[in-house]
Amino acid sequence: MFVLCLLVSAMLQAPADQPKPAAAPAAPLQPAPGNPVVVVSTTLGDITVELFRDKAPVSVENFLQYAREGFYEGTIFHRIERHFVVQGGGYTPDLVEKPTRPPIQNEATNGLRNLRGTVAMARRQPLRSATSQFYFNLSDNATLDHRGFSPPEFGYAVFGRVLSGMDVVDKIGTSATKTVDDFEGVPVEPVVITRVTIRP
Numbered sequence: 001m002f003v004l005c006l007l008v009s010a011m012l013q014a015p016a017d018q019p020k021p022a023a024a025p026a027a028p029l030q031p032a033p034g035n036p037v038v039v040v041s042t043t044l045g046d047i048t049v050e051l052f053r054d055k056a057p058v059s060v061e062n063f064l065q066y067a068r069e070g071f072y073e074g075t076i077f078h079r080i081e082r083h084f085v086v087q088g089g090g091y092t093p094d095l096v097e098k099p100t101r102p103p104i105q106n107e108a109t110n111g112l113r114n115l116r117g118t119v120a121m122a123r124r125q126p127l128r129s130a131t132s133q134f135y136f137n138l139s140d141n142a143t144l145d146h147r148g149f150s151p152p153e154f155g156y157a158v159f160g161r162v163l164s165g166m167d168v169v170d171k172i173g174t175s176a177t178k179t180v181d182d183f184e185g186v187p188v189e190p191v192v193i194t195r196v197t198i199r200p
Contacts, residue, residue, distance in 0.1 A: 031163065060159050075090060081138075087135035090132050105128060106127050108145075115137060
């Protein structure tokens with residue numbers, strides 16, 4: 001009882017404004033062994049991305065081939081939906097679509113989820129229609145995940161995640177937008193991909 005009283009007394013006498021210990025900084029994200037890393041350089045900054053070769057080999061090799069060819073240089077993020085996605089990798093600043101290779105397999109069944117900070121293949125209505133375009137998830141978007149095998153439930157294939165530069169993705173995601181013909185969510189000031197660099 002005496003010890004308990006001493007502890008309570010010490011707590012009451014301790015200064016109320018005693019500084020709390022600083023929180024440890026978050027450890028930087030590291031890629032899994034064997035997964036390639038690319039840097040997507042844009043007019044608003046760089047985004048470093050790990051590509052999940054172990055989970056989405058077709059989508060990753062497709063993206064890397066476009067990167068090696070310099071395809072993404074000069075393309076824009078042409079679609080921004082706040083708190084949802086930013087999409088790019090297919091159109092020039094004057095909204096002309098670049099010719100692509102044939103569509104690839106849809107790897108949405110790989111078990112990866114469309115969580116904030118992941119990157120996934122964009123596609124049109126047909127399940128197997130993804131070519132060069134991709135998007136960054138600004139939020140956790142469960143509606144884009146694989147939930148079944150009917151067309152509305154099949155989902156979109158996640159193939160990577162942002163290691164650093166999510167602040168750049170968020171900045172893109174808050175850009176002022178406009179509607180141009182059939183395009184909604186087009187940034188008023190074009191956000192251009194200047195280069196995609198594959199790290200050695």
